[in-house]
Amino acid sequence: MQTSIAQSEPERKLQRMSGGKLKRFLNNRTLLLMCLPAIAFFVIFAYLPMPGLYLAFINYNYSDGIFKSPFVAFDNFRFLVINGDLWRLSFNTVAYNLVFIVLGNVLQIFVAILLNEIRRKWFKKVTQTLMFLPHFISAVLIGLIAYNILSYDYGILNTMLESFGMEPVKTYSDPKIWPFIIVLTFLWQSTGYGSIIYFAAIMGLDNEIIEASEIDGANAFQRIIYIVLPWLKPTFIILMLFSLGGILKGNFGLFFNLVGANNTALYPTTDIIETYVFRSLMTNFNFSIGSAVSLYQSVFGFVVVLTANWLVRKASPENSLF
């Protein structure tokens, strides 16, 4: 290693005496020390909770604590499978994420391409700023905005429906319409910000190719379909695969603030893994069931990430995670 220049005499002596490991440690000790706070952080907040997943295999009760509560092996999982919760949660979480990923990316590409066609600088700037806006607000405010639109009594949606002579919608008690509400809100919040990646990718497209296509007589549609879209394909595939890795992770803030903490009528279509675990902790105090669902989520999520990464490595090795 090249670092040995800055070392003091006793250190060098030590190195000569011991093997490579100690030498490596001493060479790197300042850098190691600089990483120490981060290591401590992740040990405490990410690694320490992991053994707590043992809760999934016991029937936790508060008086006995973690170590004395009865061990029940896979009973919690059996319970979740038999009552259908696990299936419903997995389906909701995965289905929402799939729709988010596909529609989200398609709309982001769409917006990026249209933005690129627009020449007026001020227009681009103003609209981009407005489109980013929803990304910068808290989930609480998103819930409140949805309430402004959807509230049965005062919401602007029903005001508009009534002014057209239509029946008002009982939004907060009709589970059927919620997939649309949630997907629309997601797209509303994420499209502007997400389109940046695609917009940046289009910027990387060589001008000469565009010019050549125009000399060859390609019109705007042909330019978009045969040059821009194929150019964006690798970015699209990589982003899709990356998001696939997180397909079992739900967006808690979005669902929780849109649906509300205890609107049971909407659970069939809006309950995802995160909201279920949250309730098992804060409302039902069933720590073991909550942990069982979390463990299931982590293990399957891990398998999905490995698969997605394997696919990325096939598609483009330099982009794979590990």
Next chain:
Amino acid sequence: MENREDSRSIRTDVSGTIVKLFGYLFISFFALCCLLPFLLVLGTSLTAEGAIKKYGFNFWPREFSTFAYKIVFENPDLIIGSYFVTMGITLAGTALGLFLVAMTGYALQRPDFGYRNGISFFIYFTTLFSGGLVPFYLLMTQYLSLKDNYLAVLLPGLLSPFLIIMMKSFVRSIPHAITESAKIDGAGDFTIFLKLILPMTTPALATIGLFIALGYWNEWYNSMLFLSPDMKYRPLQLFLYNVVTSADFIRNSSAASNVQLRDMPLESMKMATAVVATGPVILFYPFVQRYFIKGITVGAVKG
């Protein structure tokens, strides 16, 4: 970015006009959809409660009234206290978090750091596998005793693998030769980081700092988990959440402001609180937007 237009303007075909026209229409429509909900909240907050009951929420107040704001500021120490709590957490968290992210990111990007792959994976692994909410909650409340402690909001937000990876990508653009020559001059690793690297990465630090700050400002999840509504001064978003969701809060502020419960402007008050809690950030953000853009385009290149 815009230099493409000159070369092309010679031949304008029909399809180009159609695409452009559609672009202007669609982008305008979408941008308007992004703006209108905010105007809805603002408009409702300035509407008299009676008009809300009669006509519903609207963009333009049918009967203008600032009563809701009066009630919100009737008990000003609550909202001002919340502001101070959030600002305190945001400032402290951003300063400390930024320093830690930068220091870790720099160390992990040094090609001569023997443990960098191991530590990078150690950090990255936490995004792949997690203990979930229940063990985290038990750890925070029973073992670290952070219930009703602002540290429960401050500490978990300090670092994230995503930001460390982003910092690594930023640092990668600084030639390693700079570090090497400083070492030859006898500078230690920490001094190099502090005196040499930090000043060279200010755009990166601005981006990462803004990501951290935005996270703290919008933080409501850990606040909701670990801070009870009995706390007098809560972070802004939790305060807003309590105003939006809890009837108790309305009752309390009715008692505090000597306004009869039935006269309380329930709906407009929620919106007024939202405006007060969010307004300043929204006004601030167009000025810093470009840093976020930089962040996402750098972050897209994996670390």
